[in-house]
Amino acid sequence: MFSEAHALPRLPFLLLALWAAAPVSAQSVEHGHALYTAHCTACHSVGYNLTGPMHLGVVGRKAGSVPGFDYSPALRHSKLVWTRANLLAWLQDPEALIPGQGMDFSLESARDREDVVAYLATLTPASK
Numbered sequence: 771m772f773s774e775a776h777a778l779p780r781l782p783f784l785l786l787a788l789w790a791a792a793p794v795s796a797q798s799v800e801h802g803h804a805l806y807t808a809h810c811t812a813c814h815s816v817g818y819n820l821t822g823p824m825h826l827g828v829v830g831r832k833a834g835s836v837p838g839f840d841y842s843p844a845l846r847h848s849k850l851v852w853t854r855a856n857l858l859a860w861l862q863d864p865e866a867l868i869p870g871q872g873m874d875f876s877l878e879s880a881r882d883r884e885d886v887v888a889y890l891a892t893l894t895p896a897s898k
C-alpha cells in the first residue's frame with residue numbers, strides 16, 4: 771500500500787526522462803514501421819530468420835552475428851557494429867559499405883532511411 775503510493779508520483783518523471791532521451795519522434799518511428807512492413811518484411815522479420823537475418827536487437831549488434839543465419843562471408847567478416855550511422859550507410863548502398871554482401875535492396879530517400887533506422891532502434895528484446 772505505502773510502496774504503491776510512493777511509486778506512482780515518479781511515473782511522470784520516468785516518462786519525461788524517456789521522452790527526453792529519445793533522439794527521434796514517434797512519428798518518425800511510425801513512418802519507419804510502415805516502411806519496414808512495406809519493404810523489409812519481404813525478406814526480414816523481427817523475431818526469426820527468413821531470406822535475411824532477424825532484426826530483434828539489431829542496433830548495437832555486431833554485423834553478421836545472428837546464430838543460425840547463413841551470411842555472406844563479406845558480411846560475416848566485416849567487423850562492423852550496427853550503429854545508426856552504419857545502418858544508414860547500409861540502407862543507402864549495402865554494396866558500398868560491405869563489398870560482396872548479399873542484400874539486394876536499398877532505400878533511395880534519406881528521410882526513409884532515417885525513419886527505418888528509428889524504427890529498428892525500437893526493436894530491443896524488451897519491446898518484443
Ligand code: HEC
Pocket residue numbers: 805806809810811812813814821822823828832833834835836840841842844845846852857860861870871872873874875877886
Ligand atoms: C530482397 C531481400 C531483402 C530485402 C527487401 C531487405 N533485406 Fe536486409 N538483408 C537481406 C539479406 C539476404 C541479408 C544478409 C546479407 C549478407 O549475408 O550479406 C540482409 C541483411 C541485413 C542487415 C544486416 C543484419 C545483420 O545481422 O548483420 C540489415 C541491418 C538489414 N538487412 C536491414 C534491412 C532493412 C531495414 C530492410 C528494409 C528497408 C531490408 N534489410 C530489406 C535481404 C533483404
